[in-house]
Amino acid sequence: MTLNPNTISDVDLLAEIASKDRAAFDMLYERYSQLVFNLGNKIVKDHDYAGEVLQSVFVQIWNKADTYNSKKGAVSTWIINITRNKSIDILRKTKKQKLNVDLDLDNLESDSAYEFTLSERSERREIIMNAMESISPEQRKIIELIYFEGYTHKEASEILNIPLGTAKTRVHLGIAKLRDKLTPFMVEI
C-alpha cells in the first residue's frame, strides 16, 4: 500500500505502524519528533535526556502502536502522554526534580475523546500559538511549570515568588482564556 504523507491521518499511520510498516513510522516521526523532543526538553531540561525521551517514545510507538485506542483520545494526546510519562521516568531516575503531577488520560472511564477540526498541522499550530499569546506571560509560565514541567502549585508559587492564592487564580484565568480561544476548533470524536 502506498501511503500519501499529505493525506493519511495519524490514526491510519498508527494502524500501519502496528503492522510494522517502516514508511508509516517515518511519516509519524516527521510529524511528531519535534514536538516530542521539545516537550521532553521542557520537562527534563537537558538536550541529551530529551534525546533519550525521543528515542524511548518512538521505540514504544513502534512496539505498542496496536495498543492505541482512538476512543480514549487523539493520537497527539496519546503521544504527548507517553512523552510526559517517559520524561518523568527519566527525571525520577536522575533526581533532577521532585514531581507530584502525574496525569494519565488512559485511566479515564469515558468514551469521549477530542480532536481539533483543523486538518492542517501548521494551521493548528498557529491557532495554538495565538491562544498561548492571548494569555499573560505570568499565566503561561505557571501553566508550563505545573502542567509540563511537573512542579507542584506550591513549588511553582515559590519559583515565581507569588502567594498560593495568586498562583491558583492565574491557573484558572489562564485555562479559561485558553478554552475561549481553542474550544471553537475542537470536536468530539
Added chain:
Amino acid sequence: MKSKTEIQELINLYIFGALENTEIAEAEEYLKDPEFLSYYQETLFLLDQTAYSFEDELQVPENIKSEIMLKIEKTSSLEDENIASDKNDNVVRPSFFSRYGFAIAATIVGFLLIYTFALTRQLNEQSTLIAKLQSEYEENHHFVDFVSNPNVFQVKLAANDQSKAAGNLAWDKKSNDAMLYVSNLMELPEKNVYQVWVLHKDDSVVEAMGTFKVNPDGTYMLTIGCMPKPSDTKAIYITMEPEGGMPEPTGNKYLSGYL
C-alpha cells in the same frame, strides 16, 4: 451549592493538583456528572495541545533517528529469526520425506535435529537461569550495599489483610533515595499495578512514588529517588491501581508502614 463557573474553577485546580483532600473529594464527586467530566477531558486535551507552542524551540539532533531505527532493527530481526525458525520446523522436514523418501536417513536426521533442538533448548534455559541468578545477585548485592550505609534506616511494611505479604523500605535520610523490597505479594491482573504512596505528616499530601508488578514469586525490588524528608512523612503504603498508576490512591491498601 456551587455555580457552574465555581465548579469549573474547582476542576481546573484539580487538574493542577492545587486542591486539599476535602476539595479533591468534592471535585471528584462533580466529575461523576457527564457535563463536568466532559469539561475536565476537554481541558486536559487543550492543555496537552499547548505543547505545540514550544514545538520549534529546538531542532531534533539528526543522529537520533538512526539510533531509534537501530533499536527497532534489533527487535525486528529477533522477531524475524523466530518466524524463520518456526517455518523451518514446520516445512522442511515433511518436504524431504515426500520428495525423496529416504526414510531411514530422514529419521536419523530427524532424531539429530530433535536432539540438537533439545540440547539447545536446555542450554538456553540454563543461560536464562544463570542470567536471572546473576541479576538477582547484583540486585541483592546493591541492596546490601545500600542498607550498609549509616544514613539508611528501615521502615517495615505489614500486610493489611491476613496474607503473608511484607515489605521493607530502606531509606537514606541524607540523599532521600530509597529501596523497597516486597515479598509474598500476589500477582495482579494484567491491567493493574502496585503503586507506592507517601503520606505527609499533616495528612494534606499523598505523593505517588512509583509503580511496579511483582515477579512470579511475589517479590520485587523498587528503587525510589526523590523521597520526601522522613521528618515530613507519616506513612508509606502500597495500593493496587490501574496500569500506569493514578494521581491519587484509589485501590485497596496491601501494605502499610508508619514512621
